[in-house]
Amino acid sequence: MTNLISTTSSRPIPDLTFKQGKPRNLVGAALTGLAGVFALIAVLPLLLVLGYVLYKGASKLSLDLFFLEQPAPGLDGGGIGNAIQGSIIVTALASALAIPIGVGGGIFLAEYSRKGWFAQFIRFGTNVLSGVPSIIAGVFVYSSIVATRALFGNAYSALAGGIALAVLMLPTVIKTTDEGLKLVPDDLRRAALGVGASRFVTIIRVTLPSASRSIATGVVLAIARAAGETAPLIFTALYSPWWADGIFNPIGSLSVLIYKFATMPYEVQNELAWAASFVLVIFILIINLIARWFNQLTTR
Amino acid sequence: MPTDTSSRYLLRHRPPSEKLVDTGFNWAAVLMASTVAIVLFAILLIVFTGSLESMQLYGWRFLVTSNWNPVLDEYGAFTAIYGTLVTSLVSLAIAVPLGVGTAIFITESFIPKRWREIIGLMVELLAAIPSVVLGLWAIFVLEPSLRPLLTWLHESFGSIPLFSTIPLGPGMAPAILVLVVMILPIITAISRDSLNQVPIRLRQAAYGIGSTRWTAILQVILPAAISGIVGGVMLALGRAMGETMAVTMIIGNSNNFSWSLLAPGNTIAAMLANQFGEADGSQVSSLMYAAFVLIILTLVVNVLAQLIVKRLSLKY
Numbered sequence: 340m341t342n343l344i345s346t347t348s349s350r351p352i353p354d355l356t357f358k359q360g361k362p363r364n365l366v367g368a369a370l371t372g373l374a375g376v377f378a379l380i381a382v383l384p385l386l387l388v389l390g391y392v393l394y395k396g397a398s399k400l401s402l403d404l405f406f407l408e409q410p411a412p413g414l415d416g417g418g419i420g421n422a423i424q425g426s427i428i429v430t431a432l433a434s435a436l437a438i439p440i441g442v443g444g445g446i447f448l449a450e451y452s453r454k455g456w457f458a459q460f461i462r463f464g465t466n467v468l469s470g471v472p473s474i475i476a477g478v479f480v481y482s483s484i485v486a487t488r489a490l491f492g493n494a495y496s497a498l499a500g501g502i503a504l505a506v507l508m509l510p511t512v513i514k515t516t517d518e519g520l521k522l523v524p525d526d527l528r529r530a531a532l533g534v535g536a537s538r539f540v541t542i543i544r545v546t547l548p549s550a551s552r553s554i555a556t557g558v559v560l561a562i563a564r565a566a567g568e569t570a571p572l573i574f575t576a577l578y579s580p581w582w583a584d585g586i587f588n589p590i591g592s593l594s595v596l597i598y599k600f601a602t603m604p605y606e607v608q609n610e611l612a613w614a615a616s617f618v619l620v621i622f623i624l625i626i627n628l629i630a631r632w633f634n635q636l637t638t639r
Numbered sequence: 640m641p642t643d644t645s646s647r648y649l650l651r652h653r654p655p656s657e658k659l660v661d662t663g664f665n666w667a668a669v670l671m672a673s674t675v676a677i678v679l680f681a682i683l684l685i686v687f688t689g690s691l692e693s694m695q696l697y698g699w700r701f702l703v704t705s706n707w708n709p710v711l712d713e714y715g716a717f718t719a720i721y722g723t724l725v726t727s728l729v730s731l732a733i734a735v736p737l738g739v740g741t742a743i744f745i746t747e748s749f750i751p752k753r754w755r756e757i758i759g760l761m762v763e764l765l766a767a768i769p770s771v772v773l774g775l776w777a778i779f780v781l782e783p784s785l786r787p788l789l790t791w792l793h794e795s796f797g798s799i800p801l802f803s804t805i806p807l808g809p810g811m812a813p814a815i816l817v818l819v820v821m822i823l824p825i826i827t828a829i830s831r832d833s834l835n836q837v838p839i840r841l842r843q844a845a846y847g848i849g850s851t852r853w854t855a856i857l858q859v860i861l862p863a864a865i866s867g868i869v870g871g872v873m874l875a876l877g878r879a880m881g882e883t884m885a886v887t888m889i890i891g892n893s894n895n896f897s898w899s900l901l902a903p904g905n906t907i908a909a910m911l912a913n914q915f916g917e918a919d920g921s922q923v924s925s926l927m928y929a930a931f932v933l934i935i936l937t938l939v940v941n942v943l944a945q946l947i948v949k950r951l952s953l954k955y
Binding site for chain 1: 653657658660661664665667668669670671672673674675676678679681682685686689736737738740741743744745747749758760761762763764765767768769770771772773774775776778779780820823827851852853854874877878880881882883884888908911912915916926927930933934937938940941942944945
């Protein structure tokens with residue numbers, strides 16, 4: 340053992356054991372501690388917000404909350420049924436607009452023109468559109484649809500709110516479709532075309548079904564995000580304290596209810612804002628967890 | 640089995656209906672992809688034409704004057720522009736070390752993988768909480784519990800303009816903290832993804848020549864992942880500039896200019912949320928001008944983010 344080392348070098352063997360006291364080890368330990376503290380601080384807001392929303396909202400939970408209209412200012416009782424109904428309607432309208440268009444756009448990017456200049460331009464535009472602030476979508480729909488009464492002479496309407504939300508959902512749906520389809524192996528496409536399927540049949544029957552799970556995950560997450568958006572709805576769907584009256588009239592929504600009731604001087608309304616937050620947050624978190632779990636299940 | 644072999648190998652011609660469906664679907668896909676471009680241009684066009692009146696009236700003075708007076712019909716957006724820039728930049732300065740530190744912590748093996756995954760999931764779920772709920776929380780929980788600290792800041796450093804006013808409730812400082820909460824998940828998630836993509840060979844090489852774990856992180860792994868991290872930071876900056884609901888609920892929506900972070904302020908997005916619905920006449924045009932400024936700001940930041948990711952990304 341000894342002559343193996345001594346033949347190559349006459350230098351004494353340095354002490355190679357790990358020493359905690361060395362400056363570089365101290366610095367390392369300090370940085371590790373700092374990173375750990377940062378991670379703790381990053382987790383803290385979720386726990387604080389979630390804990391408070393659950394604590395404040397759960398105490399208001401009752402059947403009346405879901406099935407009654409909101410109370411008039413200063414009165415007790417009532418629920419947030421109108422807002423829940425409105426949120427569902429507006430989000431469904433937005434999904435009905437954004438999902439077909441977005442999936443179609445994603446199919447174009449991934450299947451018809453992967454590298455063409457137009458596809459690159461659309462990809463760039465999708466990234467830019469996803470960076471446009473949500474309030475700008477509201478301003479855009481207000482000026483183009485609400486103020487001009489473009490929807491059969493109606494100003495503020497549920498449909499206008501749905502369009503504003505669809506503008507925000509569109510980039511996400513396009514991106515997830517594009518990326519989901521890109522992961523489908525080319526062998527499948529060649530095989531389908533090889534047995535004589537047309538391009539349309541290849542996409543509808545082969546590539547789209549095999550990418551459907553990742554697309555569905557992305558789309559569901561986009562819906563969950565849209566359900567919580569407030570800024571685009573304030574001056575498109577406006578707000579209505581009553582049950583919905585068709586899609587061409589103003590409509591309530593959970594997020595706008597929270598915004599309005601949070602700043603009211605009445606205790607009852609503040610409590611309802613917390614209850615609405617509870618419903619909204621639980622809905623969004625459950626959808627997120629299910630989508631993630633589903634995605635993990637299928638990728639393994 | 641058919642007896643006539645020639646009919647078995649007959650070439651099948653596509654019926655015209657099938658070709659029609661094929662080309663039709665192609666064009667439909669092109670059309671749907673173009674909606675993105677159409678919507679984007681329509682947004683720019685509508686906001687630009689809407690702001691023309693105010694642009695001609697005020698010109699560049701709109702950007703540097705701070706009197707916003709609907710009664711006298713005089714408008715200058717400096718208060719909101721200052722608020723937008725200060726809240727987003729200060730929140731970024733707080734969130735970047737936190738987010739990158741967290742990303743390092745959950746990509747290295749300091750704690751078991753299971754725990755790291757849970758931290759990552761919790762940070763991602765934070766991003767799913769609607770901003771209006773964060774605003775509600777900020778009004779009733781964050782701001783009251785923050786006030787003693789802000790009062791102490793004012794009493795200790797009151798001579799600095801940034802802390803020169805007494806904190807009385809909503810203001811820029813709580814808005815900054817809410818923004819930190821909102822952009823932290825973006826920075827953490829993108830930094831984590833970029834750090835995970837650094838090839839393991841680089842880390843092995845660094846350890847092989849005797850560097851400690853933190854030397855490897857700071858001098859090899861972080862520089863290799865920097866393009867993604869910077870891109871994520873820019874995206875977060877764009878998000879912070881455009882964030883509306885949580886900010887408008889907690890910033891105080893004051894049109895009076897103050898350097899102080901403890902005073903109520905305004906951002907462009909908050910101003911739009913507050914005033915656009917009830918505005919008329921040249922106020923609409925001025926708000927459109929402000930919206931145009933916001934679009935340009937976020938557009939520049941987002942395009943820069945994309946360019947940085949493309950230019951800086953190292954090829955391994």
